[in-house]
Amino acid sequence: MPSHSHPGPGQIPLQLAVVHRAMTDDFHARLAELGREPLRPAHGYTFRYLAAHPAATTVDLAAHLGITKQAASKAVAELQDWGYVERLPHPTDKRAQLLTLTERGHDYLRLADKLWADVERHLGEVIGPDQLATLSRALRTYIDHTYGDQAVPFRPVW
Amino acid sequence: MPSHSHPGPGQIPLQLAVVHRAMTDDFHARLAELGREPLRPAHGYTFRYLAAHPAATTVDLAAHLGITKQAASKAVAELQDWGYVERLPHPTDKRAQLLTLTERGHDYLRLADKLWADVERHLGEVIGPDQLATLSRALRTYIDHTYGDQAVPFRPVW
DNA sequence: GAAATATGGTCAACCTGATTGACCATGTCA
DNA sequence: TGACATGGTCAATCAGGTTGACCATATTTC
Numbered sequence: 509m510p511s512h513s514h515p516g517p518g519q520i521p522l523q524l525a526v527v528h529r530a531m532t533d534d535f536h537a538r539l540a541e542l543g544r545e546p547l548r549p550a551h552g553y554t555f556r557y558l559a560a561h562p563a564a565t566t567v568d569l570a571a572h573l574g575i576t577k578q579a580a581s582k583a584v585a586e587l588q589d590w591g592y593v594e595r596l597p598h599p600t601d602k603r604a605q606l607l608t609l610t611e612r613g614h615d616y617l618r619l620a621d622k623l624w625a626d627v628e629r630h631l632g633e634v635i636g637p638d639q640l641a642t643l644s645r646a647l648r649t650y651i652d653h654t655y656g657d658q659a660v661p662f663r664p665v666w
Numbered sequence: 667m668p669s670h671s672h673p674g675p676g677q678i679p680l681q682l683a684v685v686h687r688a689m690t691d692d693f694h695a696r697l698a699e700l701g702r703e704p705l706r707p708a709h710g711y712t713f714r715y716l717a718a719h720p721a722a723t724t725v726d727l728a729a730h731l732g733i734t735k736q737a738a739s740k741a742v743a744e745l746q747d748w749g750y751v752e753r754l755p756h757p758t759d760k761r762a763q764l765l766t767l768t769e770r771g772h773d774y775l776r777l778a779d780k781l782w783a784d785v786e787r788h789l790g791e792v793i794g795p796d797q798l799a800t801l802s803r804a805l806r807t808y809i810d811h812t813y814g815d816q817a818v819p820f821r822p823v824w
Numbered sequence: 825g826a827a828a829t830a831t832g833g834t835c836a837a838c839c840t841g842a843t844t845g846a847c848c849a850t851g852t853c854a
Numbered sequence: 855t856g857a858c859a860t861g862g863t864c865a866a867t868c869a870g871g872t873t874g875a876c877c878a879t880a881t882t883t884c
Binding site: 550 | 870871872877878880
């Protein structure tokens with residue numbers, strides 16, 4: 509009798525992974541429906557970070573994403589090629605570059621926010637507003653407890 | 667005024683990702699504490715699948731994980747080298763191989779189950795038993811609604 | 825100030841986990 | 855029995871990351 513069949517304790521982390529995956533799939537399906545190219549999740553995290561930190565450099569971004577500066581640099585170059593990000597000269601440090609979202613980048617982020625809200629709304633329809641509220645509160649509580657004042661690591665999952 | 671600051675609708679999917687990540691980190695920390703080598707998440711999914719489907723072949727596994735049979739084959743070879751999985755001749759199909767967990771594989775799975783339960787218990791201590799129960803119910807409801815009778819795809823996240 | 829050191833960024837080589845494509849051996853079906 | 859389908863392997867390639875060396879500019883220390 510395997511102790512690892514469906515029910516029982518320890519299921520929640522697995523379910524979290526499944527739901528996370530399902531919602532990500534949902535998001536990408538909505539994106540595809542609109543005919544938009546699917547940027548990878550790491551790009552979304554980059555957008556969010558740049559929008560929130562307009563004076564960020566590549567090194568900052570790398571630290572935030574939990575990857576090396578080389579990897580971050582490559583990602584930024586890609587986003588720049590696609591017109592989502594600009595690299596401007598840093599006003600005081602001639603070595604550094606200021607990373608900023610272009611209008612196109614902001615547009616994409618706004619769209620993504622809308623789509624995530626749609627996904628969330630769908631979740632709400634399935635589980636009901638009460639459970640949705642509880643879910644949100646539980647997640648926030650856990651995140652606050654885990655990271656406290658520290659910056660929440662937005663690193664991609666594994 | 668960026669529409670993508672912290673609060674607001676659409677946050678839940680992001681929070682799910684963060685919590686999932688935090689719990690995975692927690693799991694790996696506990697594993698490391700015991701001095702156990704950290705198999706990758708895909709290995710965990712493989713173990714679970716093999717435990718639940720004792721007559722599985724490499725192709726079955728690949729389909730379940732959502733990867734190519736070549737990739738699955740490589741992963742199985744690795745797990746076999748480490749002594750977690752055996753490849754036995756298939757009783758009726760000379761092309762195929764039966765994948766089975768070794769005792770060592772079952773051990774690891776049991777340990778993983780225990781650690782995930784610990785992680786879950788910790789979550790329960792943080793958010794309280796009521797919210798934990800609601801969370802679990804909400805996740806299960808959403809999963810059932812999304813996948814219904816179909817097999818839940820255990821594919822790694824992105 | 826000048827020398828030593830730290831830091832932002834790039835280039836290049838490499839690793840890993842996946843992919844596609846070709847192929848063989850066995851199974852299944854007409 | 856011949857045609858096609860399927861389980862598995864080998865080989866080449868790709869993507870996204872890593873480490874290491876390096877340059878130019880900042881910052882610290884004497």
